[in-house]
Amino acid sequence: MNVIDYVFQQLVNAVSLGSLYALIAVGLSLVFGILNLINFAHGDMMMVGAFAALLLESAGVPFPLALLGGVVFGGAAGFVMERAAFRPVRGAPDVTMLLTSLGVTYILENLGILLFSASPRNFPLPVWLGHVYKLAGGRITFTNINLLTLVFSVLAFLFLYWFVTRTGVGLGMRATAEDLVAARLVGVRVNLVVVVAFVLASAFAGLAGLLWAAQVGVAYPLMGFTPMLKSFVAAIIGGFGTIEGALLGGYVLGALEIAIVAFLPPSVSPYRDALVFALLIVLLLFRPGGIINVRREVKL
């Protein structure tokens, strides 16, 4: 295999992984930007999306509708989560909100285990999705799932861009992220904005969850936690609390992870996650604003 083909193959992998991180990170940043809340339960929306799609499909619903179902259920779960857990603690100290989100994770994951059992389930895919494309004489391969991931994430980002720049609620969202109190003073319906942010974030996470499950072939209740943590690093790499930052960070992290595995000696690759989180700590200390340098107070 020649070097260029190898690099291209890794690039395909990086884009595919990066799209998923970006999808998850956008939701984390959206909610953080508005409420200053680090939502650990965000990853569990991936489980909701994946299992909704899985159950719909095994009930005989056609694949595209099952996908849509996964996204809708993700969004609905976000709605319920906001009303039941996060609205009552809004305005509480940051630590209280953060702990609440840990509590929500604890509930959702155990509920998932209760309903679906902890063991992984096969994620059924139509045959055409597994179709493998071969370029450069079979040296670069990708599947329809990789393509689907890329297309859906780009569509999602375009929709988000349209939403936050062209709709009233979207503008309100940006205003609230700027300053919640001032936004409320000038008549932005903050409650609506927050609900919509949660629904959007969770729908995106639901989409990411079912795409993730489609890529690895299985879904299980704890599937969302590690990707959520990674995406969180992605959001900080890019610039936490901003949509652009989350997108950028997602793809950078995807590329970085693939590069660690592909280009560093094999003895290093098991330490991939440790390297990613070490990078997080270094970033927090030296460039907390991430690549696009969001201004934030992080030091004593």
Place this chain on the structure above:
Amino acid sequence: MRAARLVLFAAAMVAVGLAAPHIGEYPQRVLLVMGIEIIMVVSMALSNGFTGVFSLSHVGFIGLGAYASAILTLPVTAKHAYLRDLPGFLGHVSLGFLPATLIAGALCVVVAFLVGLPLMRLSGHYVTVATLGLLVIVNVVLVNADAFTRGSRTFTGVLPYTDIWWVLGWLAVTWLVCSRVAYSPFGRAMRVSREDLVTAEAVGIDVLPTRMTAFVISAFFCGVAGALYAHYLTSFSPHAFYFPLMIQLLVMLVIGGMASLTGASVGVVVVTILSEVLRNLERGFQLGALHVPPLYGASQVTLGVIFILIMVFRPQGLLGDRELVLVPRSRRSRAAGMPREETEVQA
């Protein structure tokens, strides 16, 4: 007054220790784990609750302590069987429980000092996130350091040294040290820096060393608790010291009240009792004509709901920042206007 409290405290400990063998095997195991968890949660309260620096890395220290002491106490023959790749000196020695526990604690102190120097400078969310990163790093290292930990495979053959007296002894040490620190002028500096950084600096408090002290002390006791836990479990894998344990300890810490050492201890007791009751209920029960089928996992869900309710209605926890004391303060010291903070704490 202080002497009276100490005597009562010691008497209570001895009473628990003497009573333990007679309450049956299962309750005794529950009691033992509860004691270890109180050590963990009280030391978390000292660093998270009193300084306001909400760190998530304690479970990492617990894991480090567990593996360190397990490796140190493992008999040499067992080392030849399971851990052939241990570097020279570790492979040929086998220490007693106390030195191993102390070394485990000291290792955590060193690690906490090194990572604390940069991390304790961060504020708010950022310290939480960075310490979460530290926990992930510790876990990845435990999983991959095959030569020391057998990787993700189960580490077995650890001798069951932990009994009720070891737990009570370390519990007493933890309580005494943490309460001495928390209710000293130094502890007051911690609380001031938690309430208001600007004020703290204005009155001349050096915030970084204050936070570091709390972090390092709590890392020591987490390491010790990890050692006790390892020699109680006797076989475990790195997963035992990861997010599930972290969330469980946080629930205990928060329900009791993290700005109070007795609060943290009460949290452990309440959550332990609650879990035991719920675990019995989830096996299914008969309520009049209503038959409730077994729902495994329902106990955790219920515990999670209780946790959220606490966050909504009583975010400061059951005790808030008050301490339970066995012997109330004498009237004389109250009249002399002794500040409440100076009160000696004992459960």
